[in-house]
Amino acid sequence: MSSVIPVTLPHTAYEIVITSGCLPQLGEYLNHLKLGQKILVISNPEIYDYYGDIVVNSLIKSGFEVYTHLIPPGEPYKTLDSIAQIYDIAFKNRLERASTMLALGGGVIGDMTGFAAATWLRGINFIQVPTSLLAMVDASIGGKTGVNHPQGKNLIGAFYQPRLVFIDPLVLKTLPVREFRAGMAEVIKYGVIWDQDLFNQLETQKELDTLENLEKEFLQTIITRSCQAKVDVVSQDEKESGLRAILNYGHTLGHAIESLTGYNTINHGEAVGMGMIAAGKIAFKLGMWTEKESQRQDKLIEKIGLPITISSSLNIADVLESLQMDKKVKAGKVRFILPTEIGKVIISDRVSAELIEGVMQELI
Amino acid sequence: MSSVIPVTLPHTAYEIVITSGCLPQLGEYLNHLKLGQKILVISNPEIYDYYGDIVVNSLIKSGFEVYTHLIPPGEPYKTLDSIAQIYDIAFKNRLERASTMLALGGGVIGDMTGFAAATWLRGINFIQVPTSLLAMVDASIGGKTGVNHPQGKNLIGAFYQPRLVFIDPLVLKTLPVREFRAGMAEVIKYGVIWDQDLFNQLETQKELDTLENLEKEFLQTIITRSCQAKVDVVSQDEKESGLRAILNYGHTLGHAIESLTGYNTINHGEAVGMGMIAAGKIAFKLGMWTEKESQRQDKLIEKIGLPITISSSLNIADVLESLQMDKKVKAGKVRFILPTEIGKVIISDRVSAELIEGVMQELI
Ligand SMILES: NC(=O)c1ccc[n+]([C@@H]2O[C@H](COP(=O)([O-])OP(=O)(O)OC[C@H]3O[C@@H](n4cnc5c(N)ncnc54)[C@H](O)[C@@H]3O)[C@@H](O)[C@H]2O)c1
Ligand SMILES: NC(=O)c1ccc[n+]([C@@H]2O[C@H](COP(=O)([O-])OP(=O)(O)OC[C@H]3O[C@@H](n4cnc5c(N)ncnc54)[C@H](O)[C@@H]3O)[C@@H](O)[C@H]2O)c1
Ligand SMILES: [Zn+2]
């Protein structure tokens, strides 16, 4: 079983290929893209240990000249310095306009590789081979690339589209469970904001908290539907002027929680889970969403093993202040994405600080 | 007298405004663009000393909140480090998506400011106020932005279009004469490759070697025609796949000469002048161009005060080798842009090393 999602944008088109066990065929797929001979594979040592050989052998077998560059794992390495190192490697190996940078990794590797590809010789070919669930369903799609500024996440970057997104769900077998759940939080998000069927499929599945309990077919289906949801949204709004905001469902509060906990104790997926629960309650209190559907959402979040209460160490006044600082604030109003039914959300700036505070109290 | 050139590209449109004495009106022009309130003016101390106050006062009078950042003059500062410093300033002053970076300077400042604007928050508003002739007629148009890699010029960058190019030819009065002539080399280039009328106008003008000899109207006309020529070419080929190559007329050999002399003794304009003379002779020897027209070109180059012989210290074997390394080489063949009549060129890979060598011998 192989899924292919065509992505058609005003000035470019590419495919997202999702096939269990496809990794050894990567080279063959790339042969259709008329790339130059040189490919620089960028990864981190953890991921490269697992999948580096498969990828490199496949590329060599298909006639590519392969170079590799490994960056230590983790968000702290998502910096302009790491990009400068990629440039040095690109120069050393004489990458040309027709050459390719290929990201083999999670969102950190994908974002950096994309930015380096966007800016080396003003843009060379870029291939995404996402290996984390979050990268598969979120980070690898939509063309956002970039690095962190010492004082803020993702402040430096470019919109740049890959020539191919190549997803082998089977590589998730080595992904740490906490990372898996973080990705599942985004999958649930797509169910709530866009795809009722996806939501229903997740609900019907008995266990969702680890990969072991999932059939190959089920996994491929939910990844495919999630990718399709993101593609639907970003194709209608490539540069983030309107609709794309709905992808921030659960993220308004999520980001505040993440930044207050220093991105350590609570990870992105956990924070987004809490954010979705809070947004659901807010929507219910505003009379926009039924209690029943809001509870169905919360149960799903619980089922993937994410916490459904907010750590009591979190100071609610701090959260409210942090929300005010967030870039999604327009003219002093916090913009919330709120569900109206499963598969549909609206954007609202009618959410008062009191309401947010009340809902957060309930979640402690 | 005011000239306005509309630039229409697939996904954006903007204007090039060319008006003698317009600098104090900059703020009013920007008011039409619906920019956010914050503008970061990026310049170098030399240029800022002359024109900083005029620009900043005009912006403040129009209600903008103005920040400035100065980078030391010169190509050695066109680095990723300088960009990182711009990011720091952008962060410190909380530039937002709707904010603007404005380049007040020559091509070095323009290229860097454009790249910083392209990559801060994945793209904020960018305004070009070119102050050198070369920046007015060449660097500020076409969307190429970027910086140098320690081991090669312009290897890092992005295609990014400004919201406005705002040209006041009168600022050229303070431009060093050697820089003026470098810009004039590009003006002649447009005459030869694209605009016969421009060429004729330059020919009719008695003296061309310094700005003092030029009428305001004449200066504005040749700048406008040059900008129009570049716009014509790049609009048909935004991302440099075909036609845009003709802008490299005189540059194939020019770059080789520049890089061999270490970008110091011979500057860009001088090298391009020599390159055009050589290309003209090659075209003549291949029977593509008349000797008469080729001599008309050489006379014009002489009239703007550029050297018409190649320094004997230049080793011709080195030049030929350097040509082979150039990025304009396709499959081992050096691609030359050759005139067929004034205002028309073709792209040829029929130029043998012997022919190049012979022509260069003649120029010593
Ligand atoms: N570009 C976008 O649109 C977008 C969207 C969302 C997130 N992001 C970015 O993505 C990043 C987060 O991505 P992430 O969650 O993938 O984090 P990550 O890239 O840090 O990966 C998480 C961890 O999992 C490991 N890993 C990944 N795949 C593995 C596998 N198959 N087997 C074993 N280990 C594996 C990684 O080595 C890493 O330690 C953030 O920097 C975020 O800003 C970008
Ligand atoms: N983006 C493009 O398409 C493109 C095209 C051609 C060249 N370039 C780039 O442009 C740069 C060259 O541009 P340049 O020739 O303007 O060099 P530059 O920016 O270094 O300016 C030349 C000198 O003139 C000074 N100067 C500029 N305007 C002045 C004024 N009005 N009064 C007094 N002094 C003034 C500058 O301070 C500098 O010392 C190179 O880095 C080149 O790569 C870019
Ligand atoms: Zn997320």
Ligand SMILES: [Zn+2]
């Ligand atoms: Zn030039």
